[in-house]
Amino acid sequence: MRPFLLALLAKEPAHGYELKQALEQIFGSAYPSPNIGQIYVTLGRLEKDGLVRAVDVEQSNRPNKKVYYLTAAGREALDDWADEPSEGPRVRDEFFMKLVLAPMTGIADRMTLISRQRRHYLGLMRDLNEIAERTPGEDRVALLLIEGAMLHLQADLDWLERCQEDLS
Amino acid sequence: MINTVNLVKIYQNGGVPVPAVRGVDLRVERGEFVAIMGPSGSGKSTLVHMLGGLDVRTSGEIWLDGKRADTLGESAWALLRRQKIGFVFQFFNLVTNMTVADNVELPALLAGASPREARERREHLLGALGLTGRADAAPAQLAGGEQQRVALARALANRPSLLLADEPTGNLDSRNTRDVLGLLGEVHRDGQTIVLVTHDARVASLADRVVSLLDGQIVDDGAVRAPRRRPRGTAGDVVELRG
Numbered sequence: 001m002r003p004f005l006l007a008l009l010a011k012e013p014a015h016g017y018e019l020k021q022a023l024e025q026i027f028g029s030a031y032p033s034p035n036i037g038q039i040y041v042t043l044g045r046l047e048k049d050g051l052v053r054a055v056d057v058e059q060s061n062r063p064n065k066k067v068y069y070l071t072a073a074g075r076e077a078l079d080d081w082a083d084e085p086s087e088g089p090r091v092r093d094e095f096f097m098k099l100v101l102a103p104m105t106g107i108a109d110r111m112t113l114i115s116r117q118r119r120h121y122l123g124l125m126r127d128l129n130e131i132a133e134r135t136p137g138e139d140r141v142a143l144l145l146i147e148g149a150m151l152h153l154q155a156d157l158d159w160l161e162r163c164q165e166d167l168s
Numbered sequence: 169m170i171n172t173v174n175l176v177k178i179y180q181n182g183g184v185p186v187p188a189v190r191g192v193d194l195r196v197e198r199g200e201f202v203a204i205m206g207p208s209g210s211g212k213s214t215l216v217h218m219l220g221g222l223d224v225r226t227s228g229e230i231w232l233d234g235k236r237a238d239t240l241g242e243s244a245w246a247l248l249r250r251q252k253i254g255f256v257f258q259f260f261n262l263v264t265n266m267t268v269a270d271n272v273e274l275p276a277l278l279a280g281a282s283p284r285e286a287r288e289r290r291e292h293l294l295g296a297l298g299l300t301g302r303a304d305a306a307p308a309q310l311a312g313g314e315q316q317r318v319a320l321a322r323a324l325a326n327r328p329s330l331l332l333a334d335e336p337t338g339n340l341d342s343r344n345t346r347d348v349l350g351l352l353g354e355v356h357r358d359g360q361t362i363v364l365v366t367h368d369a370r371v372a373s374l375a376d377r378v379v380s381l382l383d384g385q386i387v388d389d390g391a392v393r394a395p396r397r398r399p400r401g402t403a404g405d406v407v408e409l410r411g
Contacts, residue, residue, distance in 0.1 A: 115380060115388035118205075125373035127394040129349070147342060150370060157369045164382055165207045 001034065001042050002051075003081040006074055009052060013069035016040050029135060030142035043068055051077050099163060114164050118157060125153050169330060169361050170196040170219060175228035175238075177214050177384075188214040190384035191228070198329075201352075201362040203372040206381035212365040213258065213334050215381070219363060220255045220332045221245030232330070250278050254323030256333035256364075260315045262307040262322070268294070269303040272321045279326035286325070293321035296351045298344065312339040320348060324355060331355070333364035337371055349374060 008014065008022050016039050023034050046052040051074035054066040070078070095117055102108035132146045177189040189211040196202050204212045217223035218230065221240065230238040232248070240248065249255065254275070262271050269290055276286035294300050297317040307315055316339045323331060336352075337345045345368065353374060356362055366372050373392055380388040 111382075111387055115390075118380065118388070119378070119390055119392065122369060122373045122378060122392045123394050125369045126392055129370060129373055130394065154369045158367075161205075161207050164387075168382060 001038065002046060003078065005039070005042055005046065006051060006070060006078040006081070009068055009070045010075065010078055013067050015057075015065050015067050016043060019043075019068075026141070028139040028142045030139070030145045046074070050074075099167075110167050111164070114160050114167075118160050121153050121157050121160070125150065128153070169198040169200070169233060170194065170363065171229075171231040172219070173229040173231075175215070175218065175230065176226045177211070177218060177223065178226045187384055189218070192381075192384075192386055194379065194386070196361065196363055198361055199356075199359045200377065201356045201360075201375045202364075203375035203378045204363065204365045204381060205367070205372055205378055206387075210381040211384040212381050214384075216332050216334055216363060216365050220253055221249060222255070250275070250326070252329045254326065254328035254331045256316075256319050256323045256331070256336045258334040258338060260307075260319040262315060262318060264307055266306075267303065268299065268305050268307065268310070268318050271307065271318060272325050274325075275322055276325040276327075281326065289325055289327075290321070293324055293351070294318075296354070297321055297347050313341065313344050316340060317344065317348065320351070324351075324360075329361060331360055331362045331364070333362070333366075335365055335367065337366065337368045345370060 004023065005019055008019055014022070016036060020034050020036050020039055023031055043052065043054075047054060047068070050071060052068045053071055054068050056064040057067050058064055095113075098108070099110060099113055102113060103110050128146055128150050132143065132150075135142050135146065137143070172192055172194045175189055175192045175194070176187070179186045179188055192211075192215060194215075204215065206212050214223055218225050218238075219232075221237065221242075222245075225238050228238070229236065232252070237245075237248065262268075263274070266274070269287075272290040272293060273283075273286040276289055277283065281289070290303075291300070294303055297320065299314060299317055299321070302310060302314060302318075307318065310318065316336065320333070320336055323333065337348050340348060349370060352362065352371070356374070362375075364371065364375075372378050375392055377389065377391055379386055
């Protein structure tokens, strides 16, 4: 969560609860609603690393609140995060190992493994279809994430088909 | 609804026999939605073409609605299709010198619907597929994805008891695929029997059953189920961002 909080603080200084609300507002259902405790723990670590600093702001009738802002080092860390390429998803390592190793030991047949995996992926796709149907059309970030997951699943299924062709 | 017994298709390629379908026993119940998947060349299209009488089987039997169909002649098949079967071709096969509206209404009129029924059905189908504004266009004026959706509307026009389709979303972008999925879901809920060939996992995941072909034979046949029931699942559960 560190880079997300840095990015939000680069926009404007904020206190913990505002950061939680901003994440919810931007990502809608695409991001599991963040736990406020987790946000404060992360802010504490960022502060310890010198990436953010906090100032106490007095409030009438309430305890002081801590408003966090980005330091120069924080800005640098955020730039590094934005500039570096993100790791892409990889081939399902575990299934690939099963596919290669299981037939060697005689515990499973490759075609059975592939068929079972295909059914599993199609089941996930069905789940995604249902979630997409329940997601309101204006929640575009969430819909794009669902579509991304669908395209990854399609690629996984196409790859299973290649395995089936070449290993049969 | 459909029952095939040891169905075989062997093409002759310059005197060399090329087996496309090698002994398929497939049973589809009324109201069932079956997706056929498999690599290209696995016999999917040949199988669905034989089920629609568009390709002649080499041996084996095809039974539709309890009646033997593989022994029918071409005109008897044509009559059967007009009455009972809607077919969506991979390459659309629309009538080029008729408008979109006429292409869609024609099968319903041939099957005996009144002009008004045919028009209402056409308006509903084109509307569901986002094509209302294209009713008066000629097929040649349409993009590939539009022609494909018109072909689906045409296949459903006479409310066939069996819908057969070969890659019905092969030319569609995401949004248009969603319209097609919506319509397939709707007619399936109304009891439409559907057998379709697809590479598209979104389409296949809607089916009750997925049949996988490899080298002309069925290698897997089973129900599609969501892995766990999550009545209130959201995108956040599936696509987890990690902090």
